[in-house]
Amino acid sequence: MSDEPIADPAFGGSCPLPIADYPTVQMAHGGGGRLTQQLIEGLLLPAFDNDALAALHDGAVLDAGNARLAFTTDSYVVRPLFFPGGDIGSLAVHGTVNDLAMCGARPLALSCALILEEGLPMETLARVVTSMRAAAAAAGVPVVTGDTKVVDRGKGDGIYVNTAGIGLVEPGLVIDPRRARPGDAVLLSGSIAEHGTAILSVREGLEFESPIESDSAPLHGLVAILIARLGPDLHVLRDPTRGGVASALNEIAQRAGLGVRLEETAVPVTGPVRAVCELLGLDPLYVANEGKLLAIVAREAAETALDALRSHPLGRDAAIVGEVVEDAPGRVTLRSSIGGLRVVDLLTGEQLPRIC
Template sequence: MSTDDRIILLAHGDGGRLTHELVTQLFFKHLGNRTLEMLTDAAALTVGEGRIAVTTDSFVIDPPFFPGGDIGKLAVCGTINDLAVSGARPRYLTAAFLIEEGLPLEDLERIVASMAQTCNEAGVQVVAGDTKVVQRGHLDKIFINTTGVGEIPPDVDLGYHRIAQGDVLLVNGTLGEHGMAVLAAREGFGLEDQVQSDCAALHEITARLLEDLGEDVRLMRDLTRGGFATSVKEIAVSAQCDIWISEGDVPVSPNTRGAAEMLGVDPMYLANEGKFLAIVSPGKAERALAALKEHPLGREARIVGEVRSGQGNVYLKTLLGGTKYLDLLAGAPLPRIC
């Protein structure tokens, strides 16, 4: 952070440039260690003769109920997905609830029941939790903090260090739907029936990709805050490579694209909660695409770009034949998205 940034802004929580500066220049300054500074979706830890993945997340989404989901489903799926893209099999969750005085019990039960259903469908359990209630006006409805624990198979090795020139980027489906659905619900634009959040647990589709391709999967990332573009830029910087994206190959549904054009936002920077990016070796790209398309969450999967030598730049080949840079999200077009 620059010396002029003396207060926390909403943009510090959007997953973009200010978030990156906050983490690297403040949190790493005091809490940094080799594991934390890898900036992966989950920490891979050795326990005995095996490895586990551990991740933690907080969910403050506004509104807590939105087209396609709610904060309870989101908390479970978001935590599972951080484990899944790290190559882990999700096993256990913890859940801490911060509740504002005055929240209807009916709403709380609806949220907890949604969490339970999502856990049951995913085969995970909530094994520990906590509840705190604060005075009316000291919090906005409900926040949920989760921790997830999963098992990492012994043959899984994912990371920035494995990315090489010629590798291919794929996404499992259309982008921007979660961000657009929440924006529509929050602002009342009348688009609620047109765009639904993509909120879903990704562990089965990521496991299938790993089973089919094995070590030819270099890296996976879920595309939450800051969206696709921010994630790709972070990967390019961390792996010290350049990445080229073809705009015509990036999948966006007609409803999301139309709503985004009307509201002046870019779907590539909108949050997703059921989409992930995979980087695979060049000779396995078509096989990876076929594996993704066999799963219900991957029917709209696409090959979207490739890795080239470079110094951390991301280039977008536009539909008009030009080229432009993609950078980290700057500003907060939609705070409290997850």
């Protein structure tokens, strides 16, 4: 097979994604790891090139007259539809609210588009919609518009959900990976890998003395506290969903042109989650979260940020887990419990497909 790119006038004569490596879409293209990055940078960014998209944030921040709006969209294909701690409906609301919050925005409104498979029980659809309504009401962010499509029986998987959202960003507030500076502290709002292990335990029929539940939750209240307490000392926010903490920090490091160094002993992981990961050969750093955030703040504001996070129920287990460093630009390293350093790279494969 030729290594030459595909000729396509839409890309000025050639498609920037080499077909020699992946002539068809792979599951890992949606996993948040290296193949997702290659798909975005090799195909999607060149196709839709603009400054707002090039920021590669969880959403776009747009100037609209005297206002600054954050705009984001996400699709949900999680399997199973219902899982401990949530379901596809509440997950869709929380995920979109959180993407707006990671831009520093106060969420204003959501859209909801449903792709339904012929034969889906109406009871199942009602459960999902009721859950979305409850999640939106609890977050204080209404669903104001939407769409519904139905595909033939056997051509879908019950239900897929797309949600988009808009939010308002305060004047002068800039949350962006490029604001990271050497010496900045890296904080996590709580224990990791709970969403991914909750989904996996249902799929594999695993049962534990202490049930594992998804951490799915709206984080905009937690972010509002950080913004109020830290102001310009809050440099970067990211919710480590697909690909987990490892992928999120790699994206930040690459955008900032700096390194990130984690301390293994500082990263909070609950006993049941650690046990599942050891049983199945998973690294918690790569497992998805849906109710945690990463914050990168000025070194002198680290303790203030930690106190702010711990003042909120969703941040009570927050911890300072690392720092931004000048060496190894664009890479994430981890200092192990015995003092050694290892590189925490992007995953190439897909360890947990359809996790959100």
